[in-house]
Amino acid sequence: MTTYPAGAGEPQRLLADNRRLARQVRTAQRATWFPLLVLAAVTFAAVPVYGLGGFVRTCRAQPAGGLICSVYSSAALIYWPIALVLAYALIAGFYVRRNRARGIGTRVVPYAVVGIVLAVAAGGALTWFVTHPPAGNVALLGLHLAPGQGAWLFQLASPASAIGLALLVLAAVERSWGLLLLAVGYVVLAFVPLADLGWVIARPSPWASLPRLVIGGTVLLVAGLLFAARQRPWRRAAE
């Protein structure tokens, strides 16, 4: 038979201890700065891929006559899935190694799995979109595509969306409101037209994707540095 004091003091103390210990573990497990800095590096590394990788034009004859063409960076289509899969493998490896050294497990696996699935799915969807150009003319991430029913899906399949959506999972895994705000903002940013960002390079320049890549990469870099300053990765776990 359990004994307990007449007041609620003991249960309250136990619950308070429980919350404190849980918070301590979560704090020790967090390394939000690392994926953000890796993804920033991947985003910045895409700049020369778009700029120097060359562009391919795919045209389709329309039933009403004429041709509809899409112009896209074939190097970028290959770069993003490979770079993101490697990035998520690196991130998962880092978390597992770091947390094992600290004597705790990690919850990062769902983030890495979702990230890889989204990277591959987005790469496949983008490839399909640019090789099946619909009518019209919309530009995004160095690609030309038509407006219409598929346009928002096209934006959803952009690498920036894939990164932002996976960050939502990381925010849930790390139970971080700050990261949740960043992830939502990053996904929204992926849908904002370049003109609204105030920095547009006229097409058909191969550097047309530069503004979006630099803006996206800078957001990730700054956020990564802010999280690093807050999480102080050089500090020991039990402090």
Place this chain on the structure above:
Amino acid sequence: MTGHPANGLDDVVHQRVRLGILTIAHEARQVEFGYLRESLELTAGNLSQHLSVLEKAGLVAIEKGYAGRRARTWISLTSAGTSALREEIDQLKLLIRQVDGTAR
């Protein structure tokens, strides 16, 4: 197990250190002996005794291994341990509500 919520408390779990072990193992998924000892500010012998109680009750699984030449002991919650932790937390909350209600 009816009536007062204190009757629903499990003696194995309703103990500050053992509840701490279960909480940390639940949050961390897997926790090393050294991390538990530091976090709970226990001696190795004291922690071993509590772990032994929890292991006998089937609430934790203990796995011994090596990191290089260094022996390491990893502790994880069993499904019974997860349920026991959840029930303990629920009972504690219920107890607090009931005591607070009586005090008013």
